[in-house]
Amino acid sequence: MNWLKTLCVGVVVAWVCVGPAAEAASQRQELDRLITKYQQMNQFNGSVLVANEKGVILEKGYGFANFEWQVANTPDTKFRIGSVTKQFTSMVIMQLVAEGKLQVEDPVTKYLPDYRKDTGDRITIAHLLNHTSGLPNYTNPTFFKTASRDPYTVADFVKKFCSGDLEFEPGTKFNYSNSGYFLLGAVIEKVTGQTYAQTLQQRIFDPVGMKNTGYDVSATVLPKRASGYEAQPGGYVNAPYLDMGLPYAAGSMYSTVQDLYRWDRALYEDKLLPAPLKQRMFTTALDDYAFGWHVGPIKLHDGKTEVATISHSGGINGFSALFVRAPERKEVVVLLDNTARGSKLMAMATGALSILHGIPPKQPQASIGEVVMATLEKSSAAEAIARYRTLKTTKATEYDFAERELNNVGYRLLGSGRVAEAIEIFKLNVEMFPGEGNVYDSLGEAYLAGGNKEQALVNYRRAVELNPKNTSAAETVKRLEQPAATR
Template sequence: MLHAQTNQESQQIDKLVKTFVALDQFSGTVLVAKKGKVVFSKGYGLANREWNAANTADTKFRIGSLTKQFTAMLILQLYQEGKINLDGHISDYLPYYRKDIGTKVTIHQLLSHTSGLGDFGSREDFWEICKTEYTPQEFIEKYCSADLEADPGLRYRYSNSGYYILGAIIESLRSKPYSEVLKERILDVLGMNSSGMERRKEVLSKQASGYNLQYGKYTKPDYINLYAVIFAAGGMYATVGDLLKWDRALYTEQLLSNKNLELLFKPNMEKYAYGIMFNKMKIPGLAFTSEFSSHTGAINGFRSIIVREKHKEQAIIILGNTAPGGTNVDLNPISNKIYSVINGLSYEEPKLEIVQAMAPKILNGSVEVGISFYRKEKLEKNRRFEFNLAEGELNTMGYYLLGEGKKAEALAIFKLNTTEFQQSWNAFDSYAEALEGAGQINESIINYKRSLTVNPDNTHARERLKSLSAATSEP
C-alpha cells in the first residue's frame, strides 16, 4: 500500500511540475524526500539550450543564496572550536576593516542580517563591478565598507555584504581560501562530491547554463565573476542529491553539536535565523504544526529553493536554470504545491501569470490594449490568470519597455503599477526613475516623495531627490 501511495504521489508531482514547465515557469530539477528517502527526483527542460542537453537529476546548478547556510555552518564550527565569538566584532577578525563600523557590528548581526550594513547587490553599478577580479579584502574595502544604513541590531535588512565579510573572516581564521574550508569541513565530510565554489574559467561537467526568459525569448545573462564578487554570500553550485545530504546532516551531529545546531535554526528578527528562514505554522488539514526551515537563492539565470519540514522530516529541493522575466521568478508556488501533494492536501492548479499573458497584447498591439486586458481579467470572478506576482512583473515589463526605447509605453505600465500597488515603495520609485529619464522632473519628484512616504529608508529616492532639488534650484 505504501509503494502504491508513493507511486501515486510521484505521478502527481510529475504532472504538477510539467504544468509549470508548460507555462514557461520552470526549467530545472526537483527532488522530494521523506526521512531521507527519495520519493521523487527528475529533471525538466534543457541544461544547455545551445547543445540541446537535458536537465537530469545529477545536473549541477548555481544555488545563489543557499550558500549562506553553508557559510553560517562554517562560522558556527569556528564558534564550537572557541575560535570566534558571536558577540565579537568585525574588527576583531579583520584588522583592515574601517574601525568606526568594525568595532560596532557583531558576528551575530552579520549572520542574522541585523548589522545595519547595506547590500552591494543593490548598487546601481553592480553589473559593472561584477566582471572584475578581486581579492576578498579588495572587494570588502571597495564595496562592503559604506556607511551604516541603520544602527547595528536595530532592524532586519538582507545584506549580501554581511555574508561576504563572514567569508573573509572564515578565510582569516582558517588561513585557507573559503572554497577549501567549505570542501574540507562540509562537502568532503558529507560526500557532496558534485558541489563546490565555482571559480573563474572553471569548466564543470554536467553543469547547467543559466538563461533569462523574457516574453518568449531566451537570452544568456550577463557574465558575473561568481567567486570574486558573490563569494560566501552565494557562489556555490550543487546538485539536488548533494543538497539532500546536507538536509540529512542537519538532523545529526556530523557537522555541529545539537546545542550549536539550535543556533543555526533559532529565529531572530523577521524569522531569519543564521542563513535560514524558520517558520512555524498550523496548516488547515494537517494534525500537526509544521516547522519549516527554508531559503531561496537567485543568481543571474538561476533560481533555487530548499524547504525542510522538521516534524515529518520532509525535504523539497528545487534548482532551476531559467529566470522568467530576467529578474522575477518565485519557486515558492512549486514547493508549496508539492508540499500539498505529499501531505494529501488540495491545491489550485498553476496558472499563467497575468503580465506574461498581457505582454503579447502590448508588444504586438498597444499598451492601451494590454492595460485594458489586465483590468478586465482582474474583475473576473474565476480568474484565468495568476495575479500574486503582478507587482514585480509589471515592474519588469516597465523596464523591458524602457530598454526597447518605448518610453511612453513604459510610463503607462509603471503608472499602472502605482495605482494597483499603492503601498509599494518600489513601484513609485521605478515610476519616478522613468519619469526622470523622460524629462518630467516635477512628476518625478512627486513620485520619489511618495516612495519615501511608504518607505522612509529608500536611499535611492532620497539621493535622487537631493540631486533633482539641487538641479532645479540652480539659476
C-alpha cells in the same frame, strides 16, 4: 482454521508493506503532474527533489539544461544556487565558534583589523549573519550595470563595496545585505588561513559527500553544468555574464538537487556542528531571519494547515533556487531553475508540501505578465494595459494577477532599455496595488532611470511611508533630497 488465520496474517503483512509504497507512488505521480504543469506553462525549467522521513519521493529534471543543444535537465545537473550559499557560510562560522576560534558577539575589526573602525567596531559577526548590520547591500542596479563583470580581490572588494556608511545602528533593524555575507567570507579566510572555497570543501562538501557541489568559477569546464537564461521580450536570452568571485560567500556556489538532499539529511545529525550551536544557527533575530536561514511557517493550500519550515531562496543571473526543510516530518523540497523563474518557486514548494500532507495543491495559473509582455512586442504600452484590464475583468481566475507579475514585466523592460514603457507598466501596478510599498519603489526606480528625479522622489517617499523597513528606499530619498551640488 489455522490455515485461514495464517493466510489472513499474511495478507495484512503484505498490505502493510505495500501500503506506504503505493502512497509514495501516488504522491510521486501527483507531484510530477504539478511540476509538469508549471514547466508546460513556462513557469519552471530545472530540477526537483521532494522527500520525507522515508526517503526521496520525486527527483526529476524538467526542460533543458542547455537550450542551444537541447540537453535535458536531470537530478544531477549542476545549477548556480545564489543565496542558498549563505547557509553554508553560516555553518562554517558556527564551526569556528565550536572550535573556539571566534565568537559571534565579537566585532568585525577583531578579525579584519584593516576594516574601518568607526563602523567595524560596532558591527558584530552576529549582525552580519542575521542581516542587522546596517551595511548597504552592494547588489544594487548600479553595481550590476558597472562592476559586476570585473574581477576583484577579496580585500579590494571589501574596501570598495562593503565598507560604506551604515544605514542604521547595528542590531536595530533587519535589512538583507549581501555585503555582510561577503565580509563573513573574508573573516573565514582570515581565521582559517584558507580560501573560502577550500574551507567549504574540507569542512562540508567532503564530509557530507556532496561530490557535485562547489564554489563556481566561470572558466572551469564543469560537467553537467546548466546554462543560465532570462526571459526577455521575444523569448529567452543567455543571462548576462557575472564574475563569480563577486557573489563570493553570499552566493557563489553551485549544486544539484541530490547533493542538497544530502545536505538536508546531514543537518539532522550532529557531525558537522554540536546540537546547541545548530539550534543557535536556526534561532531568529529580526524579521524571521536566523543565521543564514529564514525560519517560519508556510500555510498549505487548504488555507489553514501550517507547517514549520527552515528555508532559503537564491537568485543569480539566469538562475533561481529554493530549499525548504520541514523538520517535523523530515520533509524537504529542492527546486533549482535555470531560467530565473524565482517568483513561482514558493508556490511550487507549497503545492509539493500540500501533496505530502494529503491536501490538493493549487494549480498554476497562466502568467498575466507574459500576456502583457507578448502584447508589448506586437503593439503599444496602451494596448498592453488595455489587454490587462480586459482579462482582469473577464478571466480573473484563469490568470495570476499578483503584484509581482507586472513588477517583473517592468524590470524586464528596464533591463532592455525601454524606460518609458516600464514607467507605464509600473504606474499600472501602483493603480492595482496602491497599498503595497514595493510598487512605488519600482516606479521610483524607473523614473530615476528616466532622469525624472522629482517623480522618483515622490514615489520613493511613498514607498517608505508604506514600508518603513525599506532602508534602501529611505537612503534614496535622502540622496534625492540633498541639494544638487552636494549630491
